[in-house]
Amino acid sequence: MSGRQLVREEEEEEVYGHRYMRMPAEPDGDASVASFRLPESARAFDELPRARIVGVSRPDAGDITPMLLSYTIEVQYKQFRWLLYKKASQVLYLHFALKRRAFLEEFHEKQEQVKEWLQNLGIGEHMPVVHDDEEADDVHVPSHHDEQTVKNRNVPSSAVFPVIRPALGRQQSVPDRAKVAMQEYLNHFLGNLDIVNSREVCKFLEVWAVLKPGFLALLQDPFDPKLLDIVIFDVSPRMDRNGEGQIALAKEIKERNPLHFAFEVSSGGRTIKLRTRNSAKVKDWVSVINTARRPPEGWSAFNAIASSIEDAKSEIFITDWWLCPELYLRRPFQHHESSRLDILLESRAKQGVQIYILLYKEVSLALKINSLYSKRRLLNIHENVKVLRYPDHFSTGIYLWSHHEKIVIVDNQVCYIGGLDLCFGRYDTPEHNVVDVPPSTWPGKDYYNPRESEPNSWEDTMKDELDRTKYPRMPWHDVQCALYGPACRDVARHFVQRWNYAKRNKAPNEQAIPLLMPHHHMVIPHYMGNSKETNEEESKQTHDKDIRVQRLNSLKTPASCQDIPLLLPQEPDHQALPNGDLSPNGLDINHGHSDHPNKTNWNQPFPYQKAKQDTSLQDLQMKGFVDNLGSPEVSVITRYNTSKPNMHDMNKDWWETQEREDKVASVLDVGEVGPQATCCCQVVRSVGPWSAGTTQIEGSIHNSYFSLIEKAEHFVYIENQFFISGLSGDDTxxxxxxxxLYRRILRAEKDKRCFRVIIVIPLLPGFQGGIDDGGAASVRAIMHWQYRTICRGPNSILQKLYDVVGSKAHDYISFYGLRAHGRLGDGGPLVTNQIYVHSKLMIIDDRMTLIGSANINDRSLLGSRDSEIGMIIEDKEVVSSTMDGRHWEAGKFSLSLRLSLWAEHLGIRPAEVSQIMDPVDDSTYKNIWMATAEANTMIYQNVFSCVPNDHIHSRTQFRQSFAHRKEKIGHTTIDLGVALGKPETREDGALAGTDPMEKLQGVKGHLVSFPLEFMCQEDLRPFFGESEFYTSPQVFH
Structure with missing residues (x-):
């Protein structure tokens, strides 16, 4: 942000979340008594800013007093734009302060004239100067101005009268008339540069306080970037839903002098004290600083995407399973109308940015995401917006599988990859609020709970689908990754491949839908399958023609023309990214770009490097992006068949050569944008002939899971929407x-080594229908396959481990979910709901991380079904940590990501993070992680008796419990998420039981145990009377 974009203390402005303020320090005894005016070159503005009234509101609809109206003012100076929220009384205060200043300036000028006249008469060398000790901190008295300047700075009072009493006119309502009056006053006010541009210095030394998300900086001068001091805020998740346990960053303090008003800011073991003009400003700053922690996941992920879209210069690629054009990327939505996705895209399209959006075309009978509606809305934005939906079900015969990637790529320089679709229900905060009454964060259908009801229409997105006074929303937990560097262009190459395949199949003759060309660094020939190792020096001497022949000869089967991507040479001046050399925003936009990207010399030698392979690989053959960043080789993708994986060969160190060194940052729902670090990144995919037009199936995400788990030394941490998998010999x-996982645990048992596997999944599938509802066969079917994987039947992992290690199985592997609670408005009932775990994340030993769109099931991992994309991140920067009680060199990115997630799940304060540094030691795993989950589970069971729980073993028991709760309460949610009211009062005045809210004070974080005994007496598979019985079981796993 420019140093010229400043806001004075009296204006008390918020600039898109950034606040600027001048604060007085202690008086300087040597400071000159007289003020002085800064030279013209040091003024805050060198041209007139502009202002526009964009909204008028009042606190009470029945109160028509103009002085109580609040104005939303959009101010623009050059390329900067920000919003002010001002009451009419504040505008009047500023007006009369300026009048007072003009009077004092004229008085001092006359005083100087009298002094000069008396000195000429020899009456006195020094005359006393009148000073106004009551002058506000930001009202300064210049020492000398000419008459014209003083005149220009005197705003006539007649200009402000219409603001006090808006005149009758064509506008029918008081707010409309007030809006016109205020706009006229602003035009008059901003029409004089001397008034707006005042920047004098008084006898007090002052500092400028710059508040941004994550820190408070103190500057001596806003035009000098040199810091006087800076306070970096700690991440401080709440301990409970009421905000108790929240660590305050700022608090008001009382001064001995009742005319002094101050507050202090504390973080990281240090405290600074600041003063301002009055107690109201102290309260305002304390409030805004305490909300200035690192932004939450919904804010951080969506806000980061919005910022990248706003900065787009050439092209934007978006592909989603579900996309909602009316999604607000910034909240509160009332203050960020321009952040709506369709408005953002329209703004960039009008600037010439080409926008390509690839949507999954759903089977409308099975899903209600209505991609046709989204396509029509997007195409109406601008001609520069191109939209494709795929697949066409009838022509392709694809009805069961989907395009499941979630990708946003801007200018091939930054991409966002993970589990977040740009759609309703995904925005969330670390608190995971279950209520929003009245709506301020989740408008209309964004107040989303698919367990209760899926919207049947998307025509009126601002209309509520759920009754907010009866039903909680379903909080959403996800992890998104922002990637900068060459691997970003590998992700873009994946989009280009899918786009071109869809274009050829759906619109081959449609001129308005272009074919896309991969950019440099993202051309990854997939037909170099089983080529032998080639010496690098020899390859550099080989001509392009020879290389092409060698590549084609290496194929087992010929590749079609559509399978062979365009080959582009690397830039000769390509340089390796220095390890650890991070730019301030982590975006190296110049890296890997030539000055003339369209100039290609096809006669130049084309060096390349082939992937190392084991020629014995027949059944399992890895595919992945290969690029050695420090050398001029092109990146290579090798293609193999993954239909019959060979478990022995999965142990190969395949990532040792298939990596890129890039900058990566996570975007989580833990109160912060995650760490930015230099890492080796590997793009992995699940694609096949139907989804991307490849000649062979690619299942590198599946192979990545297997390889990373086998390489784990101490622990595996998994968060995923599903957990459906099989042991060797499972034909289903x-x-x-x-x-x-089973093999790795057995090895740990054999070696007598401590090893942990921690898995966090949803408590229930996020689909509509109660456990016992006739239309909820899909919910029960998914539950069947998950319980079959976890604990039921001979092929479940817990059963297999019990057969070998007995009760020690839970020391090795355990399962958890997340839950939150709240109150439905003032005086409303207490409610709870699961936090829907939608992240697709695995962390290995605090050193390696896998983030992407793929679930742990056959749909996502086999490659022949749903299309997916992911990123393996290996840390290159290490930090000192502990593991199993010993010193451990952990990865900067992976460790910080896990600590952030665990701090939120467990309700850990920043000062207590050291308690969870060692994830496998009993003091952490048993005494904190498991103990917190068990305690929270018990409290929720006592207060709500919500499902799923370990006490309900059959559908009959569920019906009885549901009927009992409904009889007592009169209303409950589909998963028994409403608590009983306050306990009855006995004759002696005491409560007959404990207040439910008092019990809930004991909940820490969100972690709960996954109920292994829920519905254990039921066969949850569809039966012949349900339509799902006739659907292929592959749909559910």
Whole structure:
């Protein structure tokens, strides 16, 4: 943000979340008594700013007093724009302060004239100068101005009268008339540069306080970037839903002098004290600082995407399973109308940015995401917006599988990858609020709970689908990754491949839908399958023609023309990214770009490097992006068949050569934008002939899971929307993530080593229908396959481990969910709901991380079904940590990500984070993690008796429990999420029981145990009377 974009203390402005303020320090005894005016070059503005009234509101609809009206004012100076929220009384105060200043300036000028006249007469050398000790901190008296300047700075009072009493006119309402009056006053006010541009210095030394998300900086001068001091705020998740346990960053303090008003800011073990003009400003600053922690996931992920879209210069790629054009990327939505996705895209399209959006075309009978509506809305934005939906079900015969990637790529320089679709229900905060009454964060259908009801229409998105006074929303937990560097262009290459395949199949003759060309660094030939190792020096001497022949000869089967991507040479001046050399925003936009990207010399030698392979690989053959960043080789993708994975070969160190060194940052729902670090990044995918037009199936995400788990030394931490996998020999479930975990645990048992596997999944599938509802067969079917994986039947991992290690199985592997609670408005009932775990994340030993869109099930991992994309991140920057009681060199990115997630789940304060540094030691795993989950589970059971729980073993028991709760309460949610009211009062005046809210004070964080005994007496598979019985079981796993 420019140093010229400043806001004075009296204006008390908020600039898109950034606040600027001048604060007085202690008086300087040597300071000159007289003020002085800064030279013209040091003024705050060198041209007139502009202001526009964009809204008028009042606190009470029945109160028509103009002085109580609040104005939303949009101010623009050059390329900067910000919003002010001002009452009419504040405008009047500023007006009369300026009048007072003009009077004092004229008085001092006359005083100087009298002094000069008396000195000429020899009456006195020094005359006393009148000073106004009551002058506000920001009202300064210049020492000398000419008559014209004083005149220009005197705003006539007649200009402000219409603001006090808006005149009758064509506008029918008081707010409309007030809006016109205020606009006229602003035009008059901003029409004089001397008034707006005042920047004098008084006898007090002052500092400028710059508040941004994550820190408070103190500057001596806003035009000098040199810091006087800076306070970095700690991440401080709440301990409970009422905000108790929240660590305050700022608090008001009382001064001995009743005319002094101050507050202090504390963080990281240090405290600074600041003064301002009055107690109201102290309260305002304390409030805004305490909300200035690092932004939450919904804010951080969506806000980061919005900022990237706003900065787009050439093109934007978006592909989602579900996309809502009316989604607000910034909240509160009332103050960020321009952040709505369709408005953002329209703004960039009008600036010439080409926007390509690839949507999954759903089977409308099965899903209600209505991609056709989204396509029509997007196409109406601008001609520069191109939209494709795929697949066409009838022509392709694809009805069961989906495009499941969630990607946003801007200018091939930054991309966002993970579990977040740009759609309703995904925005959330670390608190995971279950209520929003009245709506301020989740408008209309964004107040989303698919367990209760899926919207049937998207025509009126601002209309509520759920009754907010009866039903909680379903909080959403997700993890998103922001990636900068060459691997970002590998992700873009994936989009280009999918776009071109959809274009050829759906619109081959449509001129308005272009074919896309990959940019440099993202051309990854997939047909270099089983080529032998080639010496690098020899390859550099080989001509392009020879290389092409060698590549084609290496194929087992010929590749079609559509399978062969365009080959582009690397830039000769390509340089390796220095390790640890991070730019302030982590975006190296110049890296890897040539000055003339369209100039290609096809006669130049084309060096390349082939992937190392084991020629014995037949059944399992890895595919991945290969690029050695420090060398001029092109990146290579190798293609193999993954239909019959060979578990032995999955142990190969395949990532040792298939990596990129890039900058990566996570975006989580833990109160912060995650750490930015230099890492080696590897793009992995699940694609096949139907989804991307490849000749062979790619299942590198599946292979990545297996390899990373096998390489784990101490622990595996998994968050995923599903956990459906099979052991060796399972002919129904084909993916072998479960087999990898089982083998690794057996090895730990054999070696007598401590090893932990911690898995966090949703408590229930996020689909509509109660456990016992006739239309909820899909919910029960998914539950069947998950319980089959976890604990039921001979092929479940817990059963297999019990057969080998007995009760020690839970020392090795355990399962958890997340839950939150709140009150439905003032005086409303207490409610709870699961926090829907939608992240697709795995952390290994605090050193390696896998983030992407793929669930742990056959749909996402086999490659022949849903299309997916992911990113393996290996830390190159290490920090000192502990593991199993010993010193451990952990990765900067992976460790910080896990600590952030665990701090939120456990309700850990920043000062207590050291308690969870060692994830496998009993003091952490048993005494904190497991103990917190068990305690929270018990409290929720006592207060709500919500499902799922370990006490309900059959549908009959569920019906009885549901009927009992409904009879007592009169209304409950589909998962028994409403608590009983306050306990009755006995004759002696005491309560007959404990107040539910008092019990809930004991909940820490959100972690709860996953109920392994829920519905254990039921066969949850669809039966012949349900339509799902006739659907292929592959749909559910």
């Amino acid at each position: 479930i084909k993916n072998r993530v479960l087999e990898a």
